[in-house]
Amino acid sequence: MSLNEEEIERYSRQLALPEWSGEAQERLKSASAIVIGLGALGSPAATYLVAAGVGRVGVVDPDPVELSNLSRQPLHFTPDIEQGKAESAAAKLSFINPNVQVDPYPARVEEDNAEAIVMGADVVVDCTDSFETRYVVNDACCAQRVPLVEGGVLGLSGQVMSIRPGESACYRCAFPTAPPEGSVPACRDAGVLGPVAGVVGSIQALEALKLLTGFAEPLTDRILQIDEGGIARTLVRTSRLEGCPACARVPAAPQSP
């Protein structure tokens, strides 16, 4: 899949990187990504994937835009209030890069539809804010052998990990059980600052680009923890859990970039 003149100009600054290449750009153009959740993490994640030139990007969110979203979800504008987030995001993303096929899915990811949503994608970026959904997305990606980038943010902290099912620790290997209900405050109660979510969502997009092109080492078997209050970043090692119900029996993908 070759690049035309417009694409070479559009992507010229990333093509100038010594780590990047025309081959990486072409690989991106023939790739597809799914971004689940179009809020504080999904806004920057989807923006950077579309801007960078991923060929197809599916954007998944069942909810409407609310006034309280606008302080940290820059894909949605004030006139979008009460519109669906999937359509609202898809409209902006198509303006950013009309070369990308952006498919809006106004759906809630649940056990009975998760595998169908992630099937055939080259990477999934999970930008939801619920532990329950994270396990559902993780299990579906493991079953379908789709690489996954997990992320979360709360207050001034966040974390990101990348997963190659069958090769590296999955979310369930790293966190075998969800924290007891009520032990982790919701974003609604604990608060979140937009730029902190912007940092985490941007790192998720970067990880997805690594997984799609192989241009740099992704955060597999490691969890990046960031604390923007204390300006600290910590890498916590993790490894595959023997007998993990999600990934223990998943064979490694036939080929990776």
Ligand SMILES: [Zn+2]
């Ligand atoms: Zn696992």
